[in-house]
Every structure is written in structure tokens, then in C-alpha cells.
Amino acid sequence: MATRNKVVAENKEAIAALTVKQQLDVIAAREKRAEQERVEAGNILALGNALGLKPTQVEEVLAKINIASGVMTEELTRDDLQHLAKAMDELQDKFKSMQVRGGIHPRTVINKSRKVDLLRCETEINTAVAARRDKEGVVVFRVNASAKSKQTHHAVSVQFLDFQAAISGGRISNKMAEAVARGPIRFDCDCGRHRFWYRYVATVGGFAQGKPETGFPKIRNPKLGGIACKHVLRVMLVLTKSPAFTAYMKQYIAQMRGNPTPKAKTMGKKQIEQLAEQISQEAWNKKRIRQHANAAVPADMTDAFSSNRRKAKSIAGVGMTPSEIAKAKAQAKAANMEAIREINRQLNNPEIQQNTTPEVFAQIQKLLEGAKRGS
Numbered sequence: 001m002a003t004r005n006k007v008v009a010e011n012k013e014a015i016a017a018l019t020v021k022q023q024l025d026v027i028a029a030r031e032k033r034a035e036q037e038r039v040e041a042g043n044i045l046a047l048g049n050a051l052g053l054k055p056t057q058v059e060e061v062l063a064k065i066n067i068a069s070g071v072m073t074e075e076l077t078r079d080d081l082q083h084l085a086k087a088m089d090e091l092q093d094k095f096k097s098m099q100v101r102g103g104i105h106p107r108t109v110i111n112k113s114r115k116v117d118l119l120r121c122e123t124e125i126n127t128a129v130a131a132r133r134d135k136e137g138v139v140v141f142r143v144n145a146s147a148k149s150k151q152t153h154h155a156v157s158v159q160f161l162d163f164q165a166a167i168s169g170g171r172i173s174n175k176m177a178e179a180v181a182r183g184p185i186r187f188d189c190d191c192g193r194h195r196f197w198y199r200y201v202a203t204v205g206g207f208a209q210g211k212p213e214t215g216f217p218k219i220r221n222p223k224l225g226g227i228a229c230k231h232v233l234r235v236m237l238v239l240t241k242s243p244a245f246t247a248y249m250k251q252y253i254a255q256m257r258g259n260p261t262p263k264a265k266t267m268g269k270k271q272i273e274q275l276a277e278q279i280s281q282e283a284w285n286k287k288r289i290r291q292h293a294n295a296a297v298p299a300d301m302t303d304a305f306s307s308n309r310r311k312a313k314s315i316a317g318v319g320m321t322p323s324e325i326a327k328a329k330a331q332a333k334a335a336n337m338e339a340i341r342e343i344n345r346q347l348n349n350p351e352i353q354q355n356t357t358p359e360v361f362a363q364i365q366k367l368l369e370g371a372k373r374g375s
């Protein structure tokens, strides 16, 4: 055991010495291997598919899964399948009532997580730093692994769903950057907890970033409780609390406005260390993580670039999209012009002309010219 730990320790040091890009590549390769193992294991329960099958076919699928799962695992029965399906239905209803569709707010992720994950986040994880900008408003965070883990880092990727709206218009301000960072997102983590417990939950909720998970977590999370691992939770804290990250988001929006199709950009080691240091100095790090029972979506966020189709996509504080504002302006101008035409018609009416003194006539003319100029 001692030798094995030593090898792992050396490996950790070697990884720590790599560039940020190489570190992210190590994580990606690790995830690819895990995915391959998973496919080869042959014991994945694609519940959505299994439910549509005839009873005899279901038995066949279950037999296959049970053989592949090994002797130590309890066998799955058709009754189990019904229970699992019920859990999936309930979860779908839960997300519906939380208005989570195709994106979830970071605050909701914190509010709905398991206490044990929050505790692990508080005690084991202390840095999450934006390491790479991908296209379409995706940021990959490099998060430290816990001291007892054999990994040095994990990668959490977050897709900001209001990013597109932000690069299309409006003044770039702290308020706008916060609305994007704290607005609806999709996320993913490469760790085992996310893979085996939560990726399926995220898929059902429509907030899985990247590859969806169709295999039901039948062994580890059959009741489908919780939402996020400790790494994702640390990132959610940064999104909702960190002024340094707000500044980063402002810069990212500005950069994308200048060049909407840049290549993915990985940060240098110095940059990333500076940003990590800056975030670690922020006061919120010293406070305990709090969950709010009644705040699925913060009220002031529902209007800001809401991805909820029934509420128009809008600029924070204005309640209108850039195109809606342009339309409203054009409508107001058209209404104004119509009023001016009407007054002119009246003024050309001989009866009215006779009853209007030259002074009043001159005043009206002056007002009309002002109205035409739009003042």
C-alpha cells in the first residue's frame, strides 16, 4: 500500500508541474477511459428504453444487466424497474414545479443539493478557477480534488445559457455579468460522484452540459436525490458570490462582442494562480454555505435574460429584449408621426384657421417641429 501511495504522490507532483492545458487534457483522457469502461461493463440500465419494451424483452434486458453487474450486486427485478420509473417521474415533476427547463440557476443547485455534498465542499474543496473559455459561453473550471483523492484536479464545465443574449446587446455592466453568471446554466463534472450519481439527474432536468446520461443510477442513487458533487458546488459558490468572477465574465462578454467566433482559450499558469488567489481572498470564503428553502429561482433573476420561453428574453432591469426595444421605439415614432399629421390636417381646416390667432398658430408650429425632431 505504501508503494502505491508513493507512486500516486509522484504522479500528483508530475501533474501539478504540467501546464493548465495539459492538466485539462489529462482529465479529458481519464474521462474517456472511464466512459469506455462503462460501455464495456454492459450493466447500464437505459430506463427510458426498458420501459417501452414487452415483458419478455424486459426480462432479457434485466438478465443481461444482472449478469454483467456481478455477484455482489442485488439482482434487478421488474418490480424494481417500476420503482425506478416512479423515481424518474417524480424527479421530472419536481423539476417542472421548480421551473427548471433546459437550464438551472446556480442558487437552485446549492439549495437543492444534499447536505453531505455541501459539507464535503466546505471541508475538502477550496479552489475553483476559470481555466478555459470555450465557444458559446462555456467555461471550464479547474477545481482542486480533495487531499485524499488520487487526482489533483477535476474539471467542471459550465454553459451559461444567457451568454448569447448578453453578447447581442445592452451595456456591459456588473449587473449584466452577474445576471449571466447567476442565470440558467448547464453543467458537468468528470468525477465519479457526478458520473454515477448526478449526471442522470442533470439529464432528466435538462441541465446536463455536454454528453447526456441515459443510464439510470440504479445502484448508487436509485431515489435520484441531490443534484451536485462538491466540485460543482464550489463552482456554484464562485458564480454566485465572487466579484473576481463577475469581472472575468464582463471581460469575456466584451471579448466575444469583439470577436464572436474565437478559438477556445486556456489560461496561463500565472493568470490562473492570480485569479485563484484573488478569489480565495474574498470574504464569502469564510462563511458557511447556506441553503434557502423557498428560493428555487431568485425573484430578481427570473426577468434577467430568462431562458424561460414564456417570459421574453430580456435585458436585466429593462424587461425587454434589444429587438423589442427597437420595435417599441419605432412604434412610438410612428404614433408620434400620426399625431403630427392629424394636427396638420386640423390646421389646414379653414374653419380652425379662422378661429386661431397668428400667435397661437406660430406656437403650434414650433411645438410640431420639436415633435418631429423627437424631443
Ligand SMILES: [Zn+2]
Binding pocket: 154, 189, 190, 191, 192, 193, 194, 229, 230, 231, 232
Ligand atoms: Zn465532481
